[in-house]
Amino acid sequence: MVKNVDSRFHLSFNVNKDRVQLRDFLGAREISKRTLTAVKYNGGLLLVNGIERDVRHFLYKEDRVDVYFPPEETSAGLKAEEGNLSVVFEDDFLLILDKPARQSTIPSFNHRSGTIANFVAGKFLNEQIPSTVHIVTRLDHNTSGLVCIAKNRHIHHLLGKQVSNSTFKRSYTAIVEGHFFPDQMLINEAIGRKDGSIIERVVRGDGQEARTEVNVIERFVKNRQKLTKVALKLHTGRTHQIRVHMKWAGHPILGDDLYGGSRRLISRQALHCETLQFNHPISNEPLTFKAALPLDIKRILSHTR
Incomplete structure (x- = not known):
């Protein structure tokens, strides 16, 4: 699907219908009017059978359409840096990484550099993407585990639709305090910002819808502390969603001192994004990625009383 004729991100399509306008053909493939405007004015290109055409051109069976997307510039304020990335999967469209704990995904006031985004920007720069x-x-x-990154805003748009309609599935493993009951629970409690805080979230009636599925894997005791290993599935993606819902349920995540968890056994929240499942944005092939639990969580699970 992608031809590296030049460095621009490029998609090719074969036409199987007579007399369809190029604008409509591309719209049916989720290429938005906004994107087409950017293609026209910001350095992109539309070709039909190798000839440049505008969106009003009519297509016929066996025509070939090539879309060259405009080059993208690194976001203002995002410094490209060299650093280690644990790559789980990569192709022309996607990058799946296994993020360690104590590394931010994007820069913030407290973590301006050394983030996943800084290192990915450095990778793109070095590889001339x-x-x-x-x-x-x-x-x-x-929080440790899998992070998904798109290599183009159009791919981001396609994956974002999967996130919105819940065909993009995220599964987490956590260790929570106490013995969690029942074995299965769907927590459906809205989440909003805590009054007076710019960081902390709480369950509140005027918050955003948030649904977390909880499944107990194992109840055990470590150093005389009752703990439960749980598998969690996100059905929405609110800030701190799992952490807030576990606190609301009376079982804060071990090590999560912001939400009431003890740091006696681990110095960060024992939460790991273990699995991502979604359809490839171009081929529609079902994809599943997994990341093994990190050592600090494994040590707790190798429990002895």
């Missing part, structure tokens, strides 16, 4: 960094899924600074 004309794109800014499009974070599809992000993790909190002290």
Whole structure:
């Protein structure tokens, strides 16, 4: 689907219908009017059978359409840096990374450099990929696991639609305090910002809809502390959603001192994004990615009383 004739991101399509306008053909493939405007004015290109055409051109069976998207510039304020990235998967469209704990996904006031976004910008610069960094899924600074990044704003748009309609699935493993009951629970409690705080969230009636599925894997005792290993599935993606819902349920995540978790056994929240499942934005092939639990969580699970 992608031809590296030049460095611009490029998609090719074969036409299987007579007399369809190019604008409508591309719209049916989720290429928006806004994107087509950017293609026209910002350095992109539309070709039909190798000849430049505008969106009013009519297509016929066996025509070939090539779309060259405008080059993207790194976002203002995002410094490209060299650093280690744990790459789980990569192709012309996607980058799946295994983020360690204590690394931010994007720069913030407290973490201006050394983030996943800084290192990905450096990777794109070194590899001459004309794109800014499009974070599809992000993790909190002290949460480990899988992060999905798109290599073009159009791919970001396609994956964002999957996130919105819940065909993009994220599964987490956590250790929570206490023995969680019942074995299965769907927490459907709205989440909003805590009054007076710019960071902390709480369950509140006027918040945004938030749904988290909880499944108990194992109840155990470590150093005389009752703990439960749980598998969690996000059905929405609110800030701190799992952490807030676990606190609301009376079982804060171990190590999550912002939401009442003890740091006696681990110095960060014991939360790991273990699995991502979605359809490839171009081929529609079902994809599943997994990231093994990090050592600090494994040590707790190798429990002895």
